[in-house]
Amino acid sequence: MKIGTKSILFGTHQFAIHPWFVAAAWRLYGFPWDPRLWVAFVIHDLGYVGKPNMDGPEGETHPEWAARLMGRLFGREWHHLCLLHSRFYAKRLAQPFSRLCVADKLAIALTPSWLYIPMVRLTREIDEYRQGLRGRTRARVASNGWAHVDEESDWSWHRRVQDYCRCWAFEHRDGREDTWTPPAMAAVSVPESDRMQAREVGSAQ
């Protein structure tokens, strides 16, 4: 089974657990009364299914699946919300990240270590997430405020991830420009249809 599928079934993006943390994090913007938001909370990461990595060229395209579905169901604004929930993907498109991105990062900070660590170990996601400078997460390592420490325990690493994500979310909750995230480094090609939709939404704002 591919790591992306494992992540959705019993990893960090577990389909019945992760959406609740995203919903809790949405408190940054008030209670999520709009039912379309709840659809986004549930499906925004399902594009990981079948992906051979989490942060590599394939994994980084995971927002596309939900974005297309949301666009078809609810229109461009909702396509945009899901497509740009990844700050790296947003950088690649030269578009501002969406509010879902901010809630998604705060959701990581809200997920307790006793839940997170066993899940990333079970799926082996931790091997990729902690590759640091040597691996596919090198773009994250280059993020402003993040220091890579090879020797620390998984628990201490996760606490630092939580702190980092919480700081990123509170700093960027007003949608200000993201200067922390470096330009994406993996060679992901964004489908032209998604580029165009994002451009159209961007110019409509």
Ligand SMILES: [Fe+2]
């Ligand atoms: Fe995601």
Ligand SMILES: [Fe+2]
């Ligand atoms: Fe997510």
